[in-house]
Amino acid sequence: MTAFRTTRDVRSTPEGLLWEPSARWVRGRRGEVTLVDSRHPVLVWEPDVPVPLYAFPRDEVRVDLLRPARNPPTGTHTGSRIFYDLELDGELLANAAWTFPSADLAGHIAFEWFGRVGRGLDHWYEEEEEIFVHPRDPHKRVDALASSRHVRVEIDGTLVADTVRPVLLFETALPTRFYIPREDVRLDLFVPTAHHTACPYKGTADYWSLRGDAPVAPNIVWSYPDPLPAVAPIRNLLAFYNEAVDITVDDEPQARPVTPFTESLERRKRN
Incomplete structure (x- = not known):
């Protein structure tokens, strides 16, 4: 049984991340292929970035389509060291996913959003509503x-x-x-x-x-x-x-x- 929270549950990490469990059912697709189907997403705010991203438990991600990145970037996503390329239908999308270095988020994977940075997954849904650019911040009105x-x-x-x-x-x-x-x-x-x-x-x-x-x-x-x-x-x-x-x-x-x-x-x- 999922515990019901009556107050915001924002937590911080030594790396400067803020994160909060979300009760929304979130799906992410590249074209017609669903890469993420998560009922346990986590919202993550990186330092000096005003909008959140989602991270997802590995068992709710198509990890079979992810490959260790050939040319991982440095200095991005709060010092993340593990990046993945996405291989789909013969197309390789470089650095489409990553893991955060925080122990609190171990076992979670985040994805780039095409609508935000021009690469990554191009369709995202909360419940049955498509969302664009980045997740909506629950602390914003x-x-x-x-x-x-x-x-x-x-x-x-x-x-x-x-x-x-x-x-x-x-x-x-x-x-x-x-x-x-x-x-x-x-x-x-x-x-x-x-x-x-x-x-x-x-x-x-x-x-x-x-x-x-x-x-x-x-x-x-x-x-x-x-x-x-x-x-x-x-x-x-x-x-x-x-x-x-x-x-x-x-x-x-x-x-x-x-x-x-x-x-x-x-x-x-x-x-």
Whole structure:
């Protein structure tokens, strides 16, 4: 019988890992082949990495398809020393899996996620729902709330959006994002791009860049045309990076936050 836990069970290791047992049924596939079918997964947070990964008991992994890595990397995944190549249908996927050095996680194997790093297993499921990029953090919350706040967005002194019907998206550890109806955005000032990103909490986003030569990063505006059900109110609305534009809410200017996106936005602007 599985013991029921009424509190979070996050544990730490001497190597700096945090880990927590999960009650979710998790499966990982490469194409149509199931490599992981686990009812006892463990969530693992590596130092200085804001999102978790799963690790799985060996007996819930197709270890028969794993081979000792021919060229294991160094300095990755918290000093892991044992890496595996995945051999499947004549294809060899280098360093697709690994074990963590911690004794607490002995007997567990983790996998790369294609949606996160461009290699590894390309389909993941929690229960019957497909998940993307990385596991959703049980300590993180995302809420999309309709609002009547007056939100104005300016770029280099030009008003590009003005609304009193935004949807505010509150996401743990990130600034509030203001999603604005398209009718309240000067879309004539922007051009759609081929850029897309995927989020395990929201879905897949489309992007726009500002026309002209204003000193702002490309892909400054995004929208989720088909968001995940939990954030359905943001469907087809437009959001701006608070880190790179000037936002006023109810006549109160908002400070530009410093987030993990700040450096990449500055770098994209310079390029």
